[in-house]
Amino acid sequence: MISQGISGFLFLQLKKLAGNTRCFLSSHSTKSTKLLSFLTLPAILKVDATRTTTGRRKMGKLQQLVLASAFATMAHLTPAHAAAPSYTFDQATSCGSWCYHDPNLTKLTDGVVGNRGWAYNAGTEWDGWVGVPNVNITFQFAQAMNFSSVSVGSTQDSLGDVVLPSFDLWAYQGGNWILKGTITNPASSANDSSPYDSGPHPVFTFSGLNVTTDQLRITATPGVQGTWVFIDEVSFNAAPVPEPATWSMLLAGLGLLVWARRKASDVKPVAYPNRHKAVTIGLFG
Ligand SMILES: [Ca+2]
Numbered sequence: 001m002i003s004q005g006i007s008g009f010l011f012l013q014l015k016k017l018a019g020n021t022r023c024f025l026s027s028h029s030t031k032s033t034k035l036l037s038f039l040t041l042p043a044i045l046k047v048d049a050t051r052t053t054t055g056r057r058k059m060g061k062l063q064q065l066v067l068a069s070a071f072a073t074m075a076h077l078t079p080a081h082a083a084a085p086s087y088t089f090d091q092a093t094s095c096g097s098w099c100y101h102d103p104n105l106t107k108l109t110d111g112v113v114g115n116r117g118w119a120y121n122a123g124t125e126w127d128g129w130v131g132v133p134n135v136n137i138t139f140q141f142a143q144a145m146n147f148s149s150v151s152v153g154s155t156q157d158s159l160g161d162v163v164l165p166s167f168d169l170w171a172y173q174g175g176n177w178i179l180k181g182t183i184t185n186p187a188s189s190a191n192d193s194s195p196y197d198s199g200p201h202p203v204f205t206f207s208g209l210n211v212t213t214d215q216l217r218i219t220a221t222p223g224v225q226g227t228w229v230f231i232d233e234v235s236f237n238a239a240p241v242p243e244p245a246t247w248s249m250l251l252a253g254l255g256l257l258v259w260a261r262r263k264a265s266d267v268k269p270v271a272y273p274n275r276h277k278a279v280t281i282g283l284f285g
Helices: 002-019 031-039 041-049 053-081 244-266 275-284
Strands: 086-089 127-130 135-154 165-173 176-183 203-222 228-240
Touching: 135 165, 176 203, 203 228
Parallel strands: none
Antiparallel strands: 086 135, 127 228, 135 203, 135 228, 165 176, 165 203
16 A cells, blocks of 8 residues: 555656646647657657756656656565465364365365355365364465454354354464454354255354464364364455565665655756857857
């Protein structure tokens, strides 16, 4: 968001520089004319720079703005390449009637959501664990992110088979796992559904987080021990946090801007020879 703001500011400065030159014909010029004039701005300023102090000052400012814009654009593009998280379990999945393994560790972040009845699509969407006290799923992100919410999908058929778990959310900060939220699902037959129910299953969301980290952990604890835990998808609402290198690029761009403005204000008037007069002297002097 900050890099976008800086990029926008740099563009406005560039536009202002263009608007102050004669290449913008008038306020009534068409958009195509203004765009053509904008694209020819460097050439026009270069010609002006050979004639006047103002033209030379504007040419210098244009060069600094283009360089600063390049820095800001690089900084803006860096967080846009944040990769999807990888994840691991601390308990092995089980197959059961169908197979609830996740051999490539992709099923929880592939965007594919199962049905409320785990058997409706042969259970292929679900990761499953059975007879474990709990399971920790740890997500590793390519860079630090600011999380506003995290959602987990699960289901239940009966208290003697597949049971809704409770969830804890942890963030790795300062070398420790910090508890950020708990969603409790007490064991209740009210959550029962047919294994062939084609409707949507419950999704449990940790909201209003404002948590910055590059690692999150979800602990799923079954409401009844010895039963199954099923999870099909975990989704994150997050924005990338600029890394130190990104901040360095932004600061470098801002520094160039300040330097360019000071340089422009330091320019002293220079007496340029009148070209017409010079020709006159050449002819008749
Ligand atoms: Ca999935």
